[in-house]
Amino acid sequence: MKKYFAAASLIAVSLAMPLQAAGPVFDTPAPIAYMVDLSSGATLFAKDADRRIPPASMAKMMTVYVAFDLIKQGKLKLDQKFAVAPETWRKWHGPQAGSTMFLETGEQVSVQELLYGIVTLSGNDACVVLAEGISGTEPAFAELMNQQAKKLGLTNSHFGNSNGWPDEGRTFVTARDLAKLAQATIQDHPQLYKQFYSQHNYTRTLSTGQVIKQDNRDPLLGVVAGADGLKTGHTEEAGYGFTGSAEQNGRRLVMVVAGLDSYNGRASESVKFMNWGFRAWTPHKVVAKGRKVGDAEVQGGGSALVGLVAPKDLAITVPSGTSPAMQGKIVYTGPIKAPIKAGDHVADLVIATADGGPQTLPLVAEADVAEAGFFRRAWLGFWGMFGL
Structure with a gap:
């Protein structure tokens, strides 16, 4: 069961100030916009973030995530080669x-x-060749995409192909799900993310000797x-969209805009939106690294409790220039079963402020807790008979 404990000793709570205030205002012509601060879990902006939309080429983020995951598992190698089938080339060659x-x-x-062709150049041909190379057919690969979507909790997304090409509505996402996918890519595969997602351009030399450089x-x-x-993504159906991320001073934001009506509009709104996220909001430190916040109950351990400490300096996101009232609680699913290793993420500190939704910060075990020995197990069993 999920346990909740107030963290009153940690956070000074102003009982006279209700948690009902508005955050900084952002105005955008984008029909859909969403921003989350990954450092605190705070949602900074949401405009129709759960509306199902065609992703266009933003669907390629899932194709890349599937490939990254297979590479991490050792089932796919970067130097592995796939052939471009003639029928694939015919379908995905030319202006159409x-x-x-x-x-x-x-x-x-x-x-x-x-992968460079997909991430940097947005190559539709590259997506299909990769999909066919991994799964034999693109529909079979789309099943892998949907399996990953389910694992990642993308509850309002479905993928019918590898590149986001219009498919009569079979492929759809939401801005919130795209942000979750971006977060998973960054956090689950940091080295691959760094290698592939920050290239400004990519150059290929064809068999004819022609050199093609694309930005x-x-x-x-x-x-x-x-x-x-x-x-980025664009089709006539979807309009212009973008899922982006940036990190400044250890604070990482993820943003999504969709449904814009021009290439230049997408560019200007994306820059304006990300700059707003960093300028209008700021981190507010609440717990120093290593500080004990509370205890959690342990099941079947040599100790009945384990201390909960901050694995790093923990900060929430608040409007710049403010010091808001806060309410916090420790949340975990427990009792937590032993054995537990020091540093294991076993609980969360959930903080509510006047300016947004709950922000969730990790708490880790302060020390190892081994499984209970024979006599302690017998003792616990005895008292368990009486429901104590």
């Missing part, structure tokens, strides 16, 4: 096929090159400090 990395029929292409369409790269991903 949208963005391309100019793959050639019969060409053997490495997974690494395909990344990410509107934040080189414009907003700390910007390092993720993915």
